[in-house]
Amino acid sequence: MIKTNKLQFSYTEGSNFSFPDISLPQGEHLLILGSSGVGKTTLLHLLSGLLPVNSGSINIGDTQLQSLSRKKLDAFRGRQMGIIFQNDYFINALSVGENLALRLYFPDKKKDTRRIKDLASRLGILELLPKKVTALSEGQRQRLSIALALINKPKVIFADEPTASLDDENCEKVIVLLKEEASNSNANLLIITHDQRVKTMFKNHLYL
Numbered sequence: 001m002i003k004t005n006k007l008q009f010s011y012t013e014g015s016n017f018s019f020p021d022i023s024l025p026q027g028e029h030l031l032i033l034g035s036s037g038v039g040k041t042t043l044l045h046l047l048s049g050l051l052p053v054n055s056g057s058i059n060i061g062d063t064q065l066q067s068l069s070r071k072k073l074d075a076f077r078g079r080q081m082g083i084i085f086q087n088d089y090f091i092n093a094l095s096v097g098e099n100l101a102l103r104l105y106f107p108d109k110k111k112d113t114r115r116i117k118d119l120a121s122r123l124g125i126l127e128l129l130p131k132k133v134t135a136l137s138e139g140q141r142q143r144l145s146i147a148l149a150l151i152n153k154p155k156v157i158f159a160d161e162p163t164a165s166l167d168d169e170n171c172e173k174v175i176v177l178l179k180e181e182a183s184n185s186n187a188n189l190l191i192i193t194h195d196q197r198v199k200t201m202f203k204n205h206l207y208l
């Protein structure tokens with residue numbers, strides 16, 4: 001469940017943002033839409049606790065983000081949230097598979113191998129697992145970001161333009177996967193997108 005109340009934020013030098021309230025029951029999906037610069041990524045960073053709100057509140061399940069210390073917030077994010085950023089960072093010295101294994105919150109060798117292979121296969125990057133991340137194309141990097149965000153079966157999935165670099169076939173694959181993973185974990189799924197192909201695949205839209 002995600003619930004926000006009268007969220008406001010401003011960068012130190014910049015405009016003030018007031019966001020509409022969100023009330024998303026457990027397991028539901030939401031697309032966040034709006035023109036460039038309106039504050040979509042900013043909202044996602046507030047919801048994931050990466051930026052502190054100026055006023056208002058954010059509840060994820062029974063937890064109010066503003067009540068957590070920095071350390072507890074980081075732990076909460078690591079356990080509960082999967083975040084797909086526009087630009088993810090990987091460890092260049094490691095392979096695709098090693099990057100995925102390193103992201104696991106509770107390592108368990110047998111289960112991990114299965115989970116990594118399953119996600120990679122559903123994202124069409126199975127054959128890339130032994131390759132260095134520096135050898136990936138932009139679309140392959142985007143799919144690795146998605147696998148990294150989902151690896152721990154988060155209760156909330158945040159995705160910022162997850163299909164921007166993908167062709168039609170992979171766009172469809174990614175949205176199907178995000179919906180399946182959210183449904184398997186009864187997780188909330190919030191997606192920021194400009195992608196016309198994605199808009200038609202969800203019914204719940206919030207315009208900023």
Ligand SMILES: Nc1ncnc2c1ncn2[C@@H]1O[C@H](COP(=O)(O)OP(=O)(O)OP(=O)(O)O)[C@@H](O)[C@H]1O
Nearest residue numbers: 011012013014034035036037038039040041042043
């Ligand atoms: N770190 C920052 N410091 C100051 N201003 C910022 C910062 N990050 C973003 N902004 C400004 O805040 C506004 C909203 O940015 P944001 O990235 O949230 O918009 P957006 O709706 O996601 O845009 P886009 O669709 O182009 O990605 C923009 O005017 C941007 O320049």
